[in-house]
Amino acid sequence: MIPGMGAVATTLIAGVEAVRRGLAKPIGSLSQMGTIRLGKRNEGRSPLIKDFVPLASLDDVVFTGWDIFGGNLYDAARTAEVLERDQLDQIRPFLESIEPMPAAFNQNYVKRLTPKKIKTGKNKCDLANQIRNDIAEFKTKTDRQVMIWAGSTEVFLEQSAVHQSLAAFEKGLVEDDPGISPSMLYAWAALKEGIPFANGAPNLTVDIPALNELSRKMNAPICGKDFKTGQTFIKTVLAPAFKTRMLGVSGWYSTNILGNRDGEVLDDPDSFKTKEESKLGVLDVILQPELYPDLYKDLYHKVRINYYPPRGDNKEGWDNIDIFGWLGYPMQLKVDFLCRDSILAAPLALDLCLFMDLAARTPSLRGLGIQEWLSFYFKAPDSAPGVYPEHDLFIQSMKFKNTLRHIMGEDLITHLGLDYYTHAE
Amino acid sequence: MIPGMGAVATTLIAGVEAVRRGLAKPIGSLSQMGTIRLGKRNEGRSPLIKDFVPLASLDDVVFTGWDIFGGNLYDAARTAEVLERDQLDQIRPFLESIEPMPAAFNQNYVKRLTPKKIKTGKNKCDLANQIRNDIAEFKTKTDRQVMIWAGSTEVFLEQSAVHQSLAAFEKGLVEDDPGISPSMLYAWAALKEGIPFANGAPNLTVDIPALNELSRKMNAPICGKDFKTGQTFIKTVLAPAFKTRMLGVSGWYSTNILGNRDGEVLDDPDSFKTKEESKLGVLDVILQPELYPDLYKDLYHKVRINYYPPRGDNKEGWDNIDIFGWLGYPMQLKVDFLCRDSILAAPLALDLCLFMDLAARTPSLRGLGIQEWLSFYFKAPDSAPGVYPEHDLFIQSMKFKNTLRHIMGEDLITHLGLDYYTHAE
Amino acid sequence: MIPGMGAVATTLIAGVEAVRRGLAKPIGSLSQMGTIRLGKRNEGRSPLIKDFVPLASLDDVVFTGWDIFGGNLYDAARTAEVLERDQLDQIRPFLESIEPMPAAFNQNYVKRLTPKKIKTGKNKCDLANQIRNDIAEFKTKTDRQVMIWAGSTEVFLEQSAVHQSLAAFEKGLVEDDPGISPSMLYAWAALKEGIPFANGAPNLTVDIPALNELSRKMNAPICGKDFKTGQTFIKTVLAPAFKTRMLGVSGWYSTNILGNRDGEVLDDPDSFKTKEESKLGVLDVILQPELYPDLYKDLYHKVRINYYPPRGDNKEGWDNIDIFGWLGYPMQLKVDFLCRDSILAAPLALDLCLFMDLAARTPSLRGLGIQEWLSFYFKAPDSAPGVYPEHDLFIQSMKFKNTLRHIMGEDLITHLGLDYYTHAE
């Protein structure tokens, strides 16, 4: 169940169908293509993840969702201009058969979009219950459900009183509290229905005590937010690399150009602020300036996003990184990432649906609320109170794989490996 | 003890002295600046590595070595043009007090250099024994010794009969076997004297059964080769990142421009071949095309090195990487690394000296011969027969740190971390 | 005479002195190093420009100016951190001997700077007359004078009534009209004294009818504004190249990072607006979208400037250019210019002083007011009413050289050159 059926959702859905028909490969999806090493390096045991843990099969996945623009998914995919026309035409009837339900939307939270087909209700509670009804209806046709937000970035919101407890939140729903944005209505409805909720955008949404409480109460998993796709993906790869080598960083300038609807929405300073916070956080956690003041205390970090229509969904992220090494001598690294927003995001959305569904069926995981082991997928991973979130892509990957090993009763991997060597003493 | 006292060695030695006098920081050195997390994420236990394991102190380090150009280290450092004159002048008397011993050299193995001050001997065995004498002499002045090769890249050598056993090798020394290059003379001499040997260049050197045998026999540690500094450092960071995300790679083109003596030596195709082999190997091991044929089987990998005098020691590595994601859609990543060869290498050389010395004093490590836990430092890490080498920088880093935890009796880290969460079931 | 003695002015003055003493070369200065071809390609007549036209000699140049921070030029140059300390120390007494006069300044026009040493006066007219007195005083010590603005970028001003005639302007001076910025006070004073005025910043200054009128009346030359140094220099090189080849341009994204005082001032949106206007204008004039709608009508042009302290005066300009060729197929060009702001600007400032002085002595030029032949030096060249300004660097260069040929009575060059060929018919 996908609130927001634009570029990412159509790329995901069209792609899954293409894969099901054998027309393409699910490149980029760890759940479909990834393997997991078990035992020692020389044992040769590396099953596919989907064969190792009991994931839902692609063949059994059914898609639905909500959108503010109406129309069927073939039209939406053509508008998004991500996949080639030829490819879409091969699965056109399938795409045409999916039509989004009207969305709960409020332009105060996403200023640059003008909706065409939305729900109306007397207050936010009413709208949220309409979403619950949509879910209940879908439950009649499917065994299990997962919700993943693929809608736009909302304006920046800070936590307030209405977010502090489930009771306050539910009171706020009735009173139309401005602290409750549309994405929260979906999250509340999903969790209330016992359905896991994942978040592809940097919106506040479930990052509030009220919905954490609801998640644990309902055994409905939640996780981090904002798909880690382009520039931040690379940033959480390079920053750990500099740190492992104890190379200092004096400046990191990141600029993005993108021309899709996401770029248009982020051209609004209020939405950009939400994104910026999500993007700026990663370096501090990874680099630990408090532990390494000589290396990272004075790091100047700047992130810019520019709406640039000529490229459409083809995003470009350019980074300049000023580093310094032995005795303080300066060096520079520049990275230019010519990527595609939705192509990178779609397989992450797929994986999250499948792994959140797995979490919901795994006793040792579902009661935890936050699924920290899925940090791997997010720009803003979530974590327990008092524990910093993990941003380092490689720690995230290790955490992810050792969690799978753990729930299946396999030995965890530590990479110690001294026992490969004949010992002389 | 350093064979080859050019840019890297002088940058290392001048830097250590500058650090000892409080004039600069040992940025880039894990042994000096790194910390190691012990226990849980929220325990706040992150001692400096040098406080956690019993490393030699910088204050106790004494340098010596061999070189083919003669002159004292102040002159050598000025010629290398890595460190600024002002900085060198502050420690000029110290640098002038160190004068390399004449080197064992043979132009057949490094064609672009013309030596000024070298050892002469009736055969390779004689030369190697002269090196042993130099070591014995240095032993009278110091408690413990480590040897690290910082000389040039030799021409490409393949393993032959003379390398297959210590007996064959020692016979070859007397018979001037062409399979024995100067760097092997140093390695043999060091190991024979029970001294650990590390290798900053891609030469074959200890990667032969004969010297593996000698290493184990003498409890004298050896490890991988060729400092992982610029482009390969970044390559072993990005390739694992693509793999964790199941992104395919269709092409990887790497070019380097550098203008120092290293560049000059590598302008000779025979020396370049040695370097090329070292640089080309990393992708196959990291990406596991046999496990992921859809993603990496057709990867076209090309590495070029160009001698380009205008830059001196300031190297530039440019990479173009062609990747593909969801359904096979192509994307590109370009990386331009404006780095400094010796600035990146010097702290690695320092760390290796200190950690090899630690290994030689650690009963559970010294008898292993190959110190795989130091793979972190090398373009061509070494590993036990039948076990592939680890090239992924993050696995290397994990292996390194868990080895330190292991030898000090601390819990290994797995990043599982489920116990941070209150469990509902 | 230089209003604003910061990074550019000190780099200029220190450099001229270094050149006079034979310590360095005036690289980047057309007046000092440039040659001019006379006659046919195979005649071999290419005298130095300074030998071809009667330019003032560097040995005869005397510097003075105004600044808001006080202190001597050695201190100012050290603060600017452009030239190396060693180099400045060689000419320290010379630099210490020059102390700027207190400046006419008003923080409403440059918000990010806090002055230390400024003129006070009862109104703008009073301040302007104080500048005239400074000029008069300098006239007693020198034969001829030129003024060049090297101060900061002021906030964006549009033309208003006070700018429409000299009479209105001089009335505005007395009435403290907000349309009159400090840079206009200097320009008015200079022209009133019959001295040429050039402008290194994008401020409105002489681009108003009032000061155009004064320039012609006093035979005191004026010219364009805003030194064409880094990114715009390259832009006016590449855009003409695309046009000569009839390659379309769909997007041009330019971002800059710089960490000097200029960057700090431009971090204020009002000052940035002035700069942005200056930088955005060039493409439209060069590409002529009205003449080539299929190629350039839909060009999306965006310019960003980011204050980024880690680099100081070392600016970096990154451009992404989306072009299209045959049948509309897209291509991309990316340019990364690692430049130095003041190093590029200083020789332009020198040339402008010498050529403006030449113009003031050349009967066929001095009465023209605007010296369009100096467009070569400016991001925002000036031109006669009804004639578009020339932005194409190569047309500017041709115009410049043919003007010199013209005033010296040499044949203009057209590059026709058919007469090199033996004619068969």
Next chain:
Amino acid sequence: MIPGMGAVATTLIAGVEAVRRGLAKPIGSLSQMGTIRLGKRNEGRSPLIKDFVPLASLDDVVFTGWDIFGGNLYDAARTAEVLERDQLDQIRPFLESIEPMPAAFNQNYVKRLTPKKIKTGKNKCDLANQIRNDIAEFKTKTDRQVMIWAGSTEVFLEQSAVHQSLAAFEKGLVEDDPGISPSMLYAWAALKEGIPFANGAPNLTVDIPALNELSRKMNAPICGKDFKTGQTFIKTVLAPAFKTRMLGVSGWYSTNILGNRDGEVLDDPDSFKTKEESKLGVLDVILQPELYPDLYKDLYHKVRINYYPPRGDNKEGWDNIDIFGWLGYPMQLKVDFLCRDSILAAPLALDLCLFMDLAARTPSLRGLGIQEWLSFYFKAPDSAPGVYPEHDLFIQSMKFKNTLRHIMGEDLITHLGLDYYTHAE
């Protein structure tokens, strides 16, 4: 008439047909889209070039040619993978109707290609006469003819005795002189038939006294060689820019990756040598190190081409340029050109056909032999003995346009423009 009907030729021919049918625009073609300014800047007279000079109309162009692979042009275009399938399908019957004639080929001159359909003959003279017969046949169907070489780069040839006169050359034809490559056979045949000959590859071909003589004798124009498309196009734009600003250049490193047949051919060192010579020459002529030793004498110029299959016809050129400015301070410029080889070349081929045809009909041009005014199109422009070739793109453009003005009796443009200004004296 096109010898070599691969990527460039099919892109040209398919494109011309698409343009004729109104399916696409001839972007990149100066002959089709360019205008020429006549008179003063403010007169607004800028007719299309094709309306100003009597060019052949696209509607009247008929294509034929030779190739070593056989098959029709639809198949050749599909193999080349330059134009999209959809686009080719729209004009499939037209493309299928064109089938190349068997080519004169010899693998000694292009080692990496294995031909399928070639002419056989008893010697080179015989082969050349077969080409003359092909031309004669084509003459029966068309009014006028032009030949343009779009075949591969041949191995490097130096001038020898056989090239020194037409008589020697024609004797060499009979004697199978190894100095005569296949491209020379085509050129000789064309000129002998009085047809202009242009050369898209860097082969020696007409750059020999023998064929210069034949060109003048037959009034059949020749011109430069090797289409100036990607990296060299940009190089001849940037080098003049540095020179106009008197910026020094200490190093220029250019690398190319391309994966088409051209890349494959250039992977052979002998063919690369021919290309390298063509590419290396441009900087020396533009920068005039003999005139500016302080700026350009020590320039280190290196050009690399790498065969890199993942990209096909999509070439990438990466340049690093080390420049220096005021007092010698260093700066860097990096350019990454993601271009498409045949998309850039096709419109140049079209223009050359039309302008060479114009030259052949223009009395003041046809007898000159070398058409220097077409230097604009070539990496290696040709020029009269004793006159250096013009490499500067902007001088080339000026020369081109002033030649057109000259032959049509319009005033030449000098960009002096003093008369736009009201003169006060």
